[in-house]
Amino acid sequence: MLEALQDGFSKVLKNLRGEAKIRPEHIDRALEEIKTNLLEADVQFQVVKRFLENVRGKALGSEVIGSLTPYQQFVYILQSEMLNTLGTEAEFSLSARPPVVILMAGLQGAGKTTSSAKLGIYLKRKQKRKPLLVSVDIRRPAAIEQLERLAADAKIDYLNPSSMDPLERARAAINFAGTYGLDTVIVDTSGRLSIDDELMKELEDLYHGLRPKQVLYVADAMSGQQGLQVAEGFAKKIGLTGAVLSKSDADSRGGVALSIREALGVPLCFVGIGEKLEDFEAFHPDRWVGRILGMGDLQSLVEKVEQVTQDEKQKGVDPEKMAQKAFKGGLNLEDFQQQMKMMSKLGSMKSLMGMIPGMGAMAGKVDSEAMEKRLKRIDAMICSMTPSEKKHPDIINGTRKRRITAGSGTKVEELNQFLKEFYDMQKLMKRFKGAKGMPGMGGLGRLFG
Ligand SMILES: Nc1nc2c(ncn2[C@@H]2O[C@H](COP(=O)(O)OP(=O)(O)OP(=O)(O)O)[C@@H](O)[C@H]2O)c(=O)[nH]1
Ligand SMILES: [Mg+2]
Numbered sequence: 001m002l003e004a005l006q007d008g009f010s011k012v013l014k015n016l017r018g019e020a021k022i023r024p025e026h027i028d029r030a031l032e033e034i035k036t037n038l039l040e041a042d043v044q045f046q047v048v049k050r051f052l053e054n055v056r057g058k059a060l061g062s063e064v065i066g067s068l069t070p071y072q073q074f075v076y077i078l079q080s081e082m083l084n085t086l087g088t089e090a091e092f093s094l095s096a097r098p099p100v101v102i103l104m105a106g107l108q109g110a111g112k113t114t115s116s117a118k119l120g121i122y123l124k125r126k127q128k129r130k131p132l133l134v135s136v137d138i139r140r141p142a143a144i145e146q147l148e149r150l151a152a153d154a155k156i157d158y159l160n161p162s163s164m165d166p167l168e169r170a171r172a173a174i175n176f177a178g179t180y181g182l183d184t185v186i187v188d189t190s191g192r193l194s195i196d197d198e199l200m201k202e203l204e205d206l207y208h209g210l211r212p213k214q215v216l217y218v219a220d221a222m223s224g225q226q227g228l229q230v231a232e233g234f235a236k237k238i239g240l241t242g243a244v245l246s247k248s249d250a251d252s253r254g255g256v257a258l259s260i261r262e263a264l265g266v267p268l269c270f271v272g273i274g275e276k277l278e279d280f281e282a283f284h285p286d287r288w289v290g291r292i293l294g295m296g297d298l299q300s301l302v303e304k305v306e307q308v309t310q311d312e313k314q315k316g317v318d319p320e321k322m323a324q325k326a327f328k329g330g331l332n333l334e335d336f337q338q339q340m341k342m343m344s345k346l347g348s349m350k351s352l353m354g355m356i357p358g359m360g361a362m363a364g365k366v367d368s369e370a371m372e373k374r375l376k377r378i379d380a381m382i383c384s385m386t387p388s389e390k391k392h393p394d395i396i397n398g399t400r401k402r403r404i405t406a407g408s409g410t411k412v413e414e415l416n417q418f419l420k421e422f423y424d425m426q427k428l429m430k431r432f433k434g435a436k437g438m439p440g441m442g443g444l445g446r447l448f449g
Contacts, residue, residue, distance in 0.1 A: 003252040005292045008037030013075065013294070022070040027059045030074070042224045042255030047085060047262045054081050079289050085258055086285035090242060090267035094129065096213045098183035099174050103210065105203055105238065106218035107230060108191035111246030111272055113143065115218050116188040117150035118272060118280035119244070123184055124156065125307070126282075132182040133158045134173035136166035136206065137190035147188050154277050157182055166190075166202055167209045174210070187212070200237050207238045217264060218244045221251035228256060228263040235264045246272035249279070257288070278345065312342055331426060333390040337382045340375055378418055380408035393419060 012033045019026050031052050038048045058077045094100045102119070104112045116133055123129040133151045137143035144160060151158035157180075161172035170187050177185050189206065192199040207215065217240050220227055234240065243260050248271050260268045273279045331339075382390065384407035389396055396404070396419065405412050 044259040099177035101212040103212040120156035242269035
């Protein structure tokens with residue numbers, strides 16, 4: 001997401017950078033452009049107004065910070081005001097006597113069920129908690145099975161109590177968690193197209209009956225301001241503690257993220273950044289502001305790489321050793337396939353690119369679906385190879401090519417192209433020998449160059 005804001009701010013800042021001296025009229029012009037940019041990104045009007053007033057006040061004030069140039073100072077003010085708007089990093093606390101209850105609320109289709117499973121994975125991995133998922137959505141016929149399927153994919157414990165009463169189902173899950181030593185119960189609720197009395201009553205009953213430690217409002221990034229207006233009604237009726245922004249990958253405007261705190265009075269805690277269950281992260285306002293102002297978000301990327309590296313090491317694969325092997329040009333197709341698997345665990349191409357400095361604006365333009373499709377076909381080709389072909393790709397002759405492509409439903413030209421790229425990559429990696437690369441990712445980037 002954020003492409004619109006990134007583009008807008010990069011234009012404003014580029015103009016300012018060119019000025020020898022920054023005068024009040026330059027600031028006014030910049031603020032005018034920022035205003036248009038924010039409104040186009042669907043940020044709430046009150047938020048925009050307050051933001052601009054604060055930036056103007058500080059920018060025209062005579063306060064000089066250390067040795068910053070006027071331009072740097074302006075960027076600094078933008079950054080700190082944006083942080084004020086987003087709020088400081090929210091502590092997502094679950095410290096209470098277990099089992100701790102998290103209630104997921106939101107409109108129909110907002111992403112509650114998906115986010116419940118994603119949150120389960122997050123808590124298990126990052127906070128070493130033992131979550132239990134339960135659905136109290138007895139309205140939509142397939143809702144319970146949907147969560148069950150996601151829980152199985154996510155390898156998170158799941159309970160389907162026999163009762164068909166929402167409150168009773170949740171209570172059964174809490175009892176179960178207590179008995180089996182699971183410390184967190186994530187309750188996925190049903191959604192509606194708009195707030196109606198029945199939905200609110202159901203949520204209020206759950207809220208009072210379960211006394212959840214966290215009540216997360218799942219907001220759909222694509223629903224824009226309209227979605228947030230409805231959410232304000234939620235916030236008034238039940239005590240929300242935080243928000244999850246789903247589908248941020250599908251939204252290029254970013255306005256909802258900047259408006260949540262003002263509209264709901266609660267901080268944004270988590271962001272859904274793709275359809276995969278791993279595409280979910282804690283919200284770090286400072287990193288987001290870095291992305292909007294074009295400084296990239298290396299930190300998130302580094303953390304993701306670390307996570308995957310750790311997972312692979314547990315399985316006996318050492319990504320660093322593999323990278324060293326790659327630099328020697330000794331990577332075979334078996335290693336390559338393993339690298340591809342690791343990459344896909346990092347999340348979608350699009351979400352990865354948004355985190356690389358300077359590539360954020362590009363992420364929206366690259367056809368990441370086509371990339372992922374191609375990787376799948378390459379994977380299929382390698383799967384159709386014999387172990388010795390994988391180890392020594394140079395033995396792959398015409399007859400073997402026909403067998404491999406027939407077996408994987410691909411074309412000989414495709415295989416030729418891939419093998420050529422693979423050899424090019426090997427050569428390149430040899431040349432880069434000694435340069436520090438990202439562990440385990442050595443060379444894959446060549447495929448998309
Ligand atoms: N791209 C993308 N899609 C998402 C994300 N989160 C959820 N979705 C998709 O949004 C759709 C709706 O998600 P659900 O989790 O079923 O939404 P819900 O709020 O539980 O829906 P109801 O139970 O019907 O109210 C699904 O197709 C999800 O795959 C996200 O972060 N990114
Ligand atoms: Mg649901």
